[in-house]
Amino acid sequence: MAARTSTLTSSSPPGYPGGSLEFPPSLDSRTTVTDDWSRLTRCYPNAITDFYRTGIPCIFKTGPEWPVARGPDAQKIVRTARPIHNHKIQPIWVETVIKIGVELDMLKVKWNALDPLAYANAGQSALICDFAVTVSVQPRSLAYDKAVIAAKAVQKILSDAGFPEIEVACIESLYHPSGSAPKLRGLTPEFMKKDISDLQKPFTLALGLSIAPFKLPSCEGTGGLFMRLSRDENDDRVALLTCAHVSFPPPHQSANKAYTFEQGSHSREDIILLGEESFQTNVDAIKTFIGRQTTDIEAWTVLLGRIPEPTQDEAKEITEKRDEYHYLIETARANIVKAEVLHGTVIKDFTLASSRVFGHVLHSAKIEVGEDRYMRDWSLIQLDRDRIDWNTFNGNKLFVGGNKSIGEWVDYMFPKNPDRDGSHIPEHMLLPLKDHVPKTEFLNPPNRDIHNKQTLLAVKNGRTTGTTFGRVNGLESLTREYNDYNIAEMALEVVVAGYDTTRGQNDKFSDHGDSGSIVVGRDGRMIGLLTGGGGPTERVDRTYITPFYALMETIHKKFPGCHPLSADTRPVDLVDVVGTPPVTPGDATGMIFSFGNIEYSADVVQL
Secondary structure (H helix, E strand, C coil), X not given: CCCCCCCCCCCCCCCCCCCCCCCCCCCCCCCCCCCCCXXXXXXXXXXCCCCCCXXXXXXXXXXXXXXXXXXXXXHHCCXXXXXXXXXXXXXXXXXXXXXXXXXXXXXXXXXXXXXXXXXXXXXXXXXXXXXXXXXXXXXXXXXXXXXXXXXXXXXXXXXXXXXXXXXXXXXXXXXEECCCCCCCCCCCCCCCCCCCHHHHXXXXXXXXXXXXXXXXXXXXXXXXXXXXXXXXXXXXXXXXXXXXXXXXXXXXXXXCCCEECCECCECCCEEEECCHHHHHHHHHHHHHHHHHHHHHHHHHHHHHHCCCXXXXXXXXXXXXXXXXXXXXXXXXHHHHHHHHHHHHHHHHHHCCHHHHEEEEEEEEXXXXXXXXXXXXXXXXXXXXXXXXXXXXXXXXXXXXXXXXXXXXXXXXXXXXHHHCCCCCCCHHHEXXXXXXXXXXXXXXXXXXXXXXXXXXXXXXXXXXXXXXXXXXXXXXXXXXXXXXXXXXXXXXXXXXXXXXXXXXXXXXXXXXXXXXXXXXXXXXXXXXXXXXXXXXXXXXXEEEEEEHHXXXXXXXXXXXXXXXXXXXXXXXXXXXXXXXXCCCCCCCCCCEECCCCCEECCCCEEC
């Protein structure tokens, strides 16, 4: 990293008393983070442009100004975070970031996350800043003068460690678990597809399933990974890994206590597939799909009618166009039949929340910081054997399609030709999961992204944002806010940054409701459990995960033989182990759908 000279200035801005730690009464906390940018720009002119078009308000940043485009080009700029790997500070980073957190506490800064990241303009390979520590603070809690003092204190710690060139930015942001979601991303079916897997997936037990407590169906999260609870062949229990704050969301469990189900001592805490919003939204998506396919058929029929009757000597282009319209119409008709069967089955068998119960909370850990300083927020949902169609159960295979195409999977997860050996496209877009990524690969990752930068590429499928691609940071962040559980202890977590592309997009990796998702590498190895995010109140800008290698150490203390269910386990093998009788073909009543291996006819659906 090239050395940079940082200059800090501190002056009493207009309307602020010298050294004031609070905002003037007229700028109270009843408004949102970004509704009054002038309160920031009149003190720090780059409050908007530092993190342009991300919605992140910057109170103050050290170091040289980041480039700002003027005129029409300004609308094209989107700042994006990039991961940092193989930096010289890595061996002492954890102790350094903890020193920073302690110092900010002494200054009474209400910080909630310290993130080490690089920054660039989305779509561009070159960095505008190769290392910045962002100090996220509660909105309207830090006056400009105090932000300057805090930044100077952080920079001194970094300078004393031998890294005076690292920049420091104080930003307004919130850390929050990503359990319940006030907003839901609607499905956008690809109407030219030959199947309706993206419509079917939400109603299945394919990984990334949307789940909610039966008692609080409006508080939704994600189920991440199937686990065998023991290596004992006689132990037939299978569980689903998620977050504790998904199993017991506030206010259901504001006391933050560990819970373990004991037969006869506790009533069941049932978990359902699809909370109330997700169920209705996905049912509506099926109806919307049918309506749009019907409209497409009408339009293609009109266009087909404009083509003359076939003749022996007609042009090849006319024949091909006629055949194309026939193909599109027949495909759409077949899709409508499939969607109508799916809709009828869902309405008939799964409208009641009680009919979507698929298991109960076996264990929910106390949300706390472990001995290694990583956050622990996990829970296991024991599956009800008689609610699963084990004959078609896919196990630990992550659906990486739906809102992402095969082309996008290849382009972004395997951007370099040497990686493309033909084995990188999962069958049916179901990625088999296996093993986990060791800590050494967090620090020195094996992948290259679309900008040819070394990184650890990641994918997840979550309740709200579906399939998303990201890049895992090589340095830990320091967080300390689980407000709903009265936790303010400093914890290490790892950021997964969004994956900006050459088109300049900067898709976020997660949003509210994605907590509990398993984050994996492009080869199917587990990277971590998604626990929360940080950013302005309206959006999630950074995603936080607990590394899987650290999480499993804790799970083993409670369940010594617990391990991920093998993706190679054939459904019939699991039937033999679990002891569930085979499901009669075509009789899916009372069973939770399983993803894949679906056959449709006009009046029967096999699930």
